Amino acid sequence: xxxxxxxxxxxxxxxxxxxxxxxxxxxxxxxxxxxxxxxxxxxxxxxxxxxxxxxxxxxxxxxxxxxxxxxxxxxxxxxxxxxxxxxxxxxxxxxxxxxxxxxxxxxxxxxxxxxxxxxxxxxxxxxxxxxxxxxxxxxxxxxxxxxxxxxxxxxxxxxxxxxxxxxxxxxxxxxxxxxxxxxxxxxxxxxxxxxxxxxxxxxxxxxxxxxxxxxxxxxxxxxxxxxxxxxxxxxxxxxxxxxxxxxxxxxxxxxxxxxxxxxxxxxxxxxxxxxxxxxxxxxxxxxxxxxxxxxxxxxxxxxxxxxxxxxxxxxxxxxxxxxxxxxxxxxxxxx
Numbered sequence: 001x002x003x004x005x006x007x008x009x010x011x012x013x014x015x016x017x018x019x020x021x022x023x024x025x026x027x028x029x030x031x032x033x034x035x036x037x038x039x040x041x042x043x044x045x046x047x048x049x050x051x052x053x054x055x056x057x058x059x060x061x062x063x064x065x066x067x068x069x070x071x072x073x074x075x076x077x078x079x080x081x082x083x084x085x086x087x088x089x090x091x092x093x094x095x096x097x098x099x100x101x102x103x104x105x106x107x108x109x110x111x112x113x114x115x116x117x118x119x120x121x122x123x124x125x126x127x128x129x130x131x132x133x134x135x136x137x138x139x140x141x142x143x144x145x146x147x148x149x150x151x152x153x154x155x156x157x158x159x160x161x162x163x164x165x166x167x168x169x170x171x172x173x174x175x176x177x178x179x180x181x182x183x184x185x186x187x188x189x190x191x192x193x194x195x196x197x198x199x200x201x202x203x204x205x206x207x208x209x210x211x212x213x214x215x216x217x218x219x220x221x222x223x224x225x226x227x228x229x230x231x232x233x234x235x236x237x238x239x240x241x242x243x244x245x246x247x248x249x250x251x252x253x254x255x256x257x258x259x260x261x262x263x264x265x266x267x268x269x270x271x272x273x274x275x276x277x278x279x280x281x282x283x284x285x286x287x288x289x290x291x292x293x294x295x296x297x298x299x300x301x302x303x304x305x306x307x308x309x310x311x312x313x314x315x316x317x318x319x320x321x322x323x324x325x326x327x328x329x330x331x332x333x334x335x
Contacts, residue, residue, distance in 0.1 A: 011065075019061070033148060048176050051116040053234060057306060058335065068119055070090040071090060071091055073087050074087075083186065084138065088118065089177045104209060110131035111126060122180050123165055146174055162238065238328065238330070241269075243265075244267060273295075274326060278320050285309075
């Protein structure tokens with residue numbers, strides 16, 4: 001269905017009141033191809049929007065928003081050890097995680113309750129509690145919106161990195177993801193070495209996938225505001241990654257800094273710790289505020305504009321750098 005001058009307020013979890021010149025949503029690939037062939041305004045900018053949980057619209061969008069409502073989880077191949085699944089881009093991410101856990105499949109359980117869609121999971125390479133979507137993604141199927149050619153991106157071609165993929169670069173902004181292939185395991189070790197996961201898990205009567213998912217959902221509900229009640233985009237900033245030498249200097253000044261090992265001998269610093277210990281919990285700019293329980297989350301207290309949120313983010317970046325000499329950058333995409 002194609003809409004003109006369409007409000008995006010219900011399509012972004014910050015609840016920013018803005019609009020798109022054109023808004024197209026589709027339920028299957030046939031509808032998408034028909035739109036691209038006949039109605040797509042190729043001279044205007046376009047943006048593929050998932051659940052709107054990781055974007056900040058800075059103004060009205062003067063082009064076309066393409067939004068997938070396609071559903072489907074297909075078993076492509078199954079062996080004694082794993083299952084290859086093809087999942088439609090419009091599937092709600094947490095519905096997919098729930099499906100996998102219900103079928104006792106390992107690989108994405110730590111990503112429970114992350115908002116958004118399956119298509120967006122590949123764009124952002126979502127992650128939580130030591131696990132990333134890229135660890136289970138085998139391939140991403142996408143269509144070139146200008147040529148209508150389908151392309152299958154291998155996991156290697158997706159160039160996954162921390163909260164990053166090729167779909168966030170110029171070379172792939174011609175594409176709309178239609179489905180994502182995941183390989184999940186029938187057996188596996190649970191990843192419990194983040195936060196208090198292990199302690200909570202070991203106190204549980206049953207120790208299985210279902211229990212771990214429930215615990216992660218409980219933790220996220222305790223720490224993070226519900227976007228249906230309080231506008232927010234989850235974790236607003238990425239955890240900065242610094243060299244071992246930089247970390248040694250930082251730890252000498254701040255012995256209690258929270259950190260995790262990263263690739264190539266680098267160190268990932270908890271951005272939430274930096275923001276909280278800079279005294280910024282509850283800090284406001286206009287109607288935008290640093291959440292009082294989780295400093296990594298910026299919230300819309302009711303009437304915040306995108307300018308309020310951007311100004312708040314910039315002030316946080318400045319104060320964190322002034323205090324720690326560490327640069328933090330938004331995980332949220334400004335559109």
